[in-house]
Amino acid sequence: MAGLRAAAQFLKQTDNILVLCHQFPDGDTLGSAYALCRALQQIGKHAAVACSHEPGRQYRFLEDAVKRESFSPRAVVTVDVAAPSLLGEPILSRYGARVDLCLDHHASRQPYARLTYVDTSAAAAAEVIYELIPLLGAVVDEPAAACLYTALITDTNGFRLPNTTPRTMRIAADLMERGVDAARLNRLLLDLKSRGFLELERRALGSLRYFFGGLCAAVCLTREMIDACGVRDEETDPLPALPRQVEGVLVGVTLREKQNGDYRVSLRTQSGLNAAQICERFGGGGHPSAAGCTIRRPEGADPCGTALRRIVEAVGDSLRGHGIHAKEGETQ
Ligand SMILES: [Mn+2]
Incomplete structure (x- = not known):
């Protein structure tokens, strides 16, 4: 005081x-x-x-x-x-x-x-x-x-x-x-959500994928999706909350393509898994349960998939570090 x-x-x-x-x-x-x-x-x-x-x-x-x-x-x-x-x-x-x-x-x-x-x-x-x-x-x-x-x-x-x-x-x-x-x-x-935001949320849910037996959920927002919905980049801020809302998910990953082709990664975690530590591996940081990093122009025909693979690998290391041995790879 x-x-x-x-x-x-x-x-x-x-x-x-x-x-x-x-x-x-x-x-x-x-x-x-x-x-x-x-x-x-x-x-x-x-x-x-x-x-x-x-x-x-x-x-x-x-x-x-x-x-x-x-x-x-x-x-x-x-x-x-x-x-x-x-x-x-x-x-x-x-x-x-x-x-x-x-x-x-x-x-x-x-x-x-x-x-x-x-x-x-x-x-x-x-x-x-x-x-x-x-x-x-x-x-x-x-x-x-x-x-x-x-x-x-x-x-x-x-x-x-x-x-x-x-x-x-x-x-x-x-x-x-x-x-x-x-x-x-x-x-x-x-x-309140704009119709554009709701449409983007619908498309984000359409892109939802699960890994490690459902402990990790990820959504991907490409430039095309964001632009088609007429949503400004800063309006996408609430979306990273989405994957972590799913039952059983300890790590929620949201990838968002930036104007220059880089991918912005937002991580949300539960149960003491350290989001900041995972993001620091990619030069990012943040809070223990909410952090972010950027993957520079991922290569390949599916850049979002490339970026996601790298993040999922780091998430796997973090799970193992916590003694959580989950099924490897993508799950339904
Ligand atoms: Mn504040």
């Missing part, structure tokens, strides 16, 4: 504050940034939010929480940004080297700001912002509460992930008491 008080003190003493989100912004970085920006405007500061990429359509309502202001920033704050590179372009070149304050909840991170406050026990950066707002002398009113609630359900996937704590639930309850329509936001942000 001492660090958070220092952060509040810094913000109270400055003005023309620019709040930065990470690239390909999700509900946490956006909701946290807009809630903070609103609180700053409430105490009479000039404040604005900036991001390298346009927010998805479902997040557009967050922008209504703040007045649009333009100024040349005197202070630069990041929320939910674990490393400057995650700011993306053009924000990285413009502000990456002059971040005054970093507010975050990521455990693996590099220090890059003059002042940093990180709470790794927070399920979302929004929990940090929720505690910061009263220290600024501002109040969490209904629009700010909606921003923070959006952030919470994004990073906890609707309070389903293990990062959800009693504190997360207490904050959510308080946000509801401040006027948040939780059911409406849950539907808007967790349930």
Whole structure:
């Protein structure tokens, strides 16, 4: 909390504050940034939010929480940004080297700001912002509460992930008491799918394959599939959750062809199998149960199959490393 008080003190003493989100912004970085920006405007500061990429359509309502202001920033704050590179372009070149304050909840991170406050026990950066707002002398009113609630359900996937704590639930309850329509936001942000996305999901399921007697499930999204459904790359983010939903699956693999022919691999694991360790073999990384890596332009007539074979081999090693001896190869 001492660090958070220092952060509040810094913000109270400055003005023309620019709040930065990470690239390909999700509900946490956006909701946290807009809630903070609103609180700053409430105490009479000039404040604005900036991001390298346009927010998805479902997040557009967050922008209504703040007045649009333009100024040349005197202070630069990041929320939910674990490393400057995650700011993306053009924000990285413009502000990456002059971040005054970093507010975050990521455990693996590099220090890059003059002042940093990180709470790794927070399920979302929004929990940090929720505690910061009263220290600024501002109040969490209904629009700010909606921003923070959006952030919470994004990073906890609707309070389903293990990062959800009693504190997360207490904050959510308080946000509801401040006027948040939780059911409406849950539907808007967790349930609603575009027809294009649903079609892509259908095709992804069509590509579903099982390995090791069903302990590993994999789906492959080719460029052709993604483009045919008219879905933007960042809209495919929820798909890696799909293969792991299957009963008995310990490792879910999702391959997605990028514009340049590389394959982005997303791994989701259960039962202590380390997804990050598997991805590190291919130069990637992440969390123990969710990680990613890139397979550079796999060769052959079936590049996705080639990429998948390499990943499945690594998954097999990981299973054996855990003393799990499953049937080799593909299964029905
Ligand atoms: Mn976050």
